[in-house]
Amino acid sequence: MDTKPRIRLFGVLLKAALLLMLFNFAFLAIKGVPLGRLSLYNSIFPGRERFPFGESRESYNLSLFDVDAMFASHVLNGTDKAQDEYRVLLIGDSSVWGTLLEPEQTLAGQLNATPISACGKTVRAYNLGYPTISLTKDLMLLDQAKSYDPDLVIWLTTLEAFPKEKQFSSPIIANNAERVRQLIHKYGLAADPHDPELVEPSKWSQTFLSQRRALADLVRLQIYGALWASTGIDQVYPRDYEHAQIDLEASRDFHGLTTLQNNLALDVLDAGMSTAPNMLLVNEPMLVSDGANSDIRYNFFYPRWAYDEYRSMLAQHAQEKNWEYLDLWDLVPAQEFTNSAIHLTPAGETLLADRIATAIQGTCK
Amino acid sequence: MGLLEIAVSVAAALLVGALARGTWRTILLLILSVLAVYWFQPVIPLRSFDFWLPSLTLAFVILTWLVTSNAGAWRLRQNLYALLLIVGMATVVALSRYFLPKPILTATTPPSFLQYLFLVLILAAFILLLFLFSRRRQSQIITFVIVLLIVVLVILKTPALSQQASIFFRTLANRSADGALATDLRWLGFSYIAFRLIHVLRDRQTGRLPELALSEFATYVVFFPSLAAGPIDRAERFAGDLRREFRLGQDETLSAGRRLVIGLFKKFVIADALALIALNDALAIQVRSTFWMWAVTYAYAFQIYFDFSGYTDIAIGTAQLAGVKLPENFAAPYLKPNLAQFWNSWHITLTQWIRSYFFNPFNRWLRGFRSMPPWTMLLLGQLSTMLLIGLWHGVTINFVLWGLWHGFGLFVQNRWSDFAKRRFNVTDKRKQTALKLGGIFLTFNFVALGWVFFALTGPGLSWMVFRKLFNLL
Numbered sequence: 001m002d003t004k005p006r007i008r009l010f011g012v013l014l015k016a017a018l019l020l021m022l023f024n025f026a027f028l029a030i031k032g033v034p035l036g037r038l039s040l041y042n043s044i045f046p047g048r049e050r051f052p053f054g055e056s057r058e059s060y061n062l063s064l065f066d067v068d069a070m071f072a073s074h075v076l077n078g079t080d081k082a083q084d085e086y087r088v089l090l091i092g093d094s095s096v097w098g099t100l101l102e103p104e105q106t107l108a109g110q111l112n113a114t115p116i117s118a119c120g121k122t123v124r125a126y127n128l129g130y131p132t133i134s135l136t137k138d139l140m141l142l143d144q145a146k147s148y149d150p151d152l153v154i155w156l157t158t159l160e161a162f163p164k165e166k167q168f169s170s171p172i173i174a175n176n177a178e179r180v181r182q183l184i185h186k187y188g189l190a191a192d193p194h195d196p197e198l199v200e201p202s203k204w205s206q207t208f209l210s211q212r213r214a215l216a217d218l219v220r221l222q223i224y225g226a227l228w229a230s231t232g233i234d235q236v237y238p239r240d241y242e243h244a245q246i247d248l249e250a251s252r253d254f255h256g257l258t259t260l261q262n263n264l265a266l267d268v269l270d271a272g273m274s275t276a277p278n279m280l281l282v283n284e285p286m287l288v289s290d291g292a293n294s295d296i297r298y299n300f301f302y303p304r305w306a307y308d309e310y311r312s313m314l315a316q317h318a319q320e321k322n323w324e325y326l327d328l329w330d331l332v333p334a335q336e337f338t339n340s341a342i343h344l345t346p347a348g349e350t351l352l353a354d355r356i357a358t359a360i361q362g363t364c365k
Numbered sequence: 366m367g368l369l370e371i372a373v374s375v376a377a378a379l380l381v382g383a384l385a386r387g388t389w390r391t392i393l394l395l396i397l398s399v400l401a402v403y404w405f406q407p408v409i410p411l412r413s414f415d416f417w418l419p420s421l422t423l424a425f426v427i428l429t430w431l432v433t434s435n436a437g438a439w440r441l442r443q444n445l446y447a448l449l450l451i452v453g454m455a456t457v458v459a460l461s462r463y464f465l466p467k468p469i470l471t472a473t474t475p476p477s478f479l480q481y482l483f484l485v486l487i488l489a490a491f492i493l494l495l496f497l498f499s500r501r502r503q504s505q506i507i508t509f510v511i512v513l514l515i516v517v518l519v520i521l522k523t524p525a526l527s528q529q530a531s532i533f534f535r536t537l538a539n540r541s542a543d544g545a546l547a548t549d550l551r552w553l554g555f556s557y558i559a560f561r562l563i564h565v566l567r568d569r570q571t572g573r574l575p576e577l578a579l580s581e582f583a584t585y586v587v588f589f590p591s592l593a594a595g596p597i598d599r600a601e602r603f604a605g606d607l608r609r610e611f612r613l614g615q616d617e618t619l620s621a622g623r624r625l626v627i628g629l630f631k632k633f634v635i636a637d638a639l640a641l642i643a644l645n646d647a648l649a650i651q652v653r654s655t656f657w658m659w660a661v662t663y664a665y666a667f668q669i670y671f672d673f674s675g676y677t678d679i680a681i682g683t684a685q686l687a688g689v690k691l692p693e694n695f696a697a698p699y700l701k702p703n704l705a706q707f708w709n710s711w712h713i714t715l716t717q718w719i720r721s722y723f724f725n726p727f728n729r730w731l732r733g734f735r736s737m738p739p740w741t742m743l744l745l746g747q748l749s750t751m752l753l754i755g756l757w758h759g760v761t762i763n764f765v766l767w768g769l770w771h772g773f774g775l776f777v778q779n780r781w782s783d784f785a786k787r788r789f790n791v792t793d794k795r796k797q798t799a800l801k802l803g804g805i806f807l808t809f810n811f812v813a814l815g816w817v818f819f820a821l822t823g824p825g826l827s828w829m830v831f832r833k834l835f836n837l838l
Contacts, residue, residue: 226661230658
């Protein structure tokens with residue numbers, strides 16, 4: 001006699017639907033759990049030399065909005081600070097991250113290649129650059145990075161990161177509304193915590209079904225760890241690319257502003273500079289064009305009036321705040337830029353690294 | 366096939382299984398399959414070819430049925446209706462450019478009706494001519510159709526010929542030939558369709574083919590669950606399923622559902638995840654260490670298995686909902702202790718097809734050479750069979766090397782088995798288990814190393830991978 005219990009199709013479907021609903025909303029209940037911290041990096045796979053960022057499959061990398069996951073995949077997260085380590089964190093945009101540069105060609109890579117000492121310890125630099133330009137994005141990463149016990153934080157920035165209207169336009173900021181609100185509260189920033197650019201997640205958008213893309217990204221990031229470990233590649237290096245613009249438009253426009261006064265997010269800069277006891281602010285090198293209309297603009301990003309005003313404003317502000325400040329705006333010759341007015345060639349990075357190395361040696365407190 | 370195509374296929378099969386009875390089931394499956402021939406065809410850079418290639422598939426189906434059917438079968442009402450249905454469906458798809466705001470049934474807008482009419486008339490005349498000849502010289506016409514199918518298959522599978530074909534069609538359409546690529550002629554499922562048709566044609570020549578109605582035959586060849594990735598069923602078995610009374614019940618639904626869930630998981634979770642790290646041309650160059658070279662090679666071995674067997678599960682599950690029990694294509698191939706068993710459990714329906722229509726006749730022919738030693742016969746048989754399987758995947762040096770790798774592998778394994786059987790008699794259970802595990806390990810690694818040829822586009826890259834795998838760089 002067949003004693004196998006008979007399975008009812010309707011029952012199976014009903015149970016499946018109920019379990020799915022239950023799981024979906026149970027996921028909502030654990031929304032505070034930082035799943036991003038679960039990582040195969042720094043254990044099975046070596047930590048990444050720079051944050052995950054990439055838009056194509058060939059880069060063996062991807063962009064995601066989970067800051068915990070970004071840090072968890074970084075080599076910084078898996079490196080215990082040695083007694084003789086002078087830990088230097090580099091914060092900034094794509095020029096620090098190293099677009100078109102291999103990890104060892106970036107500023108951090110070049111600083112680590114040549115042994116430098118500071119305060120009797122060996123300098124070890126970590127690349128915490130991320131390829132979008134916004135002071136708030138830098139502050140968000142700085143705020144998390146400070147828990148890694150840095151001896152020195154070097155913050156490389158440029159005018160494009162300063163306009164108030166640009167602060168939340170980067171996707172990583174827009175999709176981290178809660179983190180941004182915490183920053184606003186913690187550092188007393190002037191920004192609107194309910195700025196429409198910040199993506200406000202609804203209850204439904206926090207369920208498992210809505211979060212499947214983010215979760216899949218998290219899994220993909222772990223899978224890409226195997227490719228990072230096996231190839232050391234974390235971005236596409238095209239043989240040919242469009243070089244930074246030398247001949248410029250005859251435009252004086254800079255984000256529609258007529259003056260920089262009251263239009264720059266200096267409060268965010270102040271907040272960032274207060275995060276660690278030993279900070280060095282750097283106005284990063286940019287391409288100074290000698291092509292068409294270079295009397296009006298320095299490069300694609302900046303009209304001369306705005307950049308000159310910014311430089312003088314930043315120098316004055318740094319002096320008033322008694323910050324360590326380096327203005328390296330014209331350090332690198334035009335031919336040492338790649339596909340943007342702020343992306344350096346390996347030789348350009350060497351020039352920068354030499355200056356920064358000297359500065360690091362002088363910042364021992 | 367993406368998730369949308371799979372979801373629609375499953376829903377369609379479910380409806381057919383639940384609602385259609387008797388001949389209506391066959392008719393509905395035929396309609397759905399004809400639509401799927403057009404809908405599944407991906408967009409290709411040659412204008413309107415995403416309409417013409419599926420139409421040619423249907424033309425081959427009609428031609429093959431006409432030349433293999435018994436005398437007078439075409440006059441039977443059910444066959445005339447089926448013919449009208451197939452041509453009618455193709456015409457509806459062609460006319461859809463006039464009533465659909467944007468293409469839904471095809472990847473791009475179908476050609477103008479006049480163009481359609483013109484080419485349909487030419488195809489009809491060609492088919493009619495062959496059909497009339499076949500009444501008197503059936504065997505010769507069948508051979509001609511087989512050769513025609515093989516020629517098309519060779520053109521599609523040979524990159525240089527495929528590119529030339531693309532150049533020819535571009536020139537014919539007054540377009541620049543500059544952008545012509547070997548991948549331009551991506552004819553969905555043609556490898557499987559051609560093998561189904563050749564099976565029917567050969568079985569008719571040898572008198573083994575039972576009479577099939579056009580509706581049964583056409584549904585068999587372009588059955589939508591197995592259109593894109595097999596399995597390669599047998600016509601008489603398939604027709605038997607169509608003729609059987611079927612009512613979709615709870616048990617069938619649950620069993621099919623289980624198969625579908627397993628298939629979807631294998632394909633879209635495991636295989637797609639492994640695809641990110643599986644061996645390819647770029648990784649062959651980029652991977653820096655022996656350990657990781659093995660890792661990406663193994664990743665490819667598992668990716669290709671989960672991808673293909675996942676699709677097979679989906680096809681079997683979907684077909685089951687419509688009352689068709691497609692044959693199995695995989696039986697835990699990586700757990701087999703020798704290469705012969707591996708090939709009995711990997712892409713089973715293709716292996717069986719090759720065995721029936723190539724290996725057995727070829728071996729019978731070889732036996733005619735009485736002076737040839739048995740081992741030479743075995744070597745030739747296995748090498749040529751595996752070479753053919755390799756060439757079925759593509760006429761490239763790497764597929765040839767892959768075929769030879771397995772041909773030699775099978776030969777060596779056969780000789781070793783013979784030798785070991787005579788020399789060793791292992792009775793101890795533990796030793797037997799150890800030998801079996803050792804066999805599984807060796808077989809899997811042999812197959813995995815063979816994938817190095819299969820996954821890459823050139824022998825130079827494969828050689829580089831082998832050197833990295835064995836730390837010889």
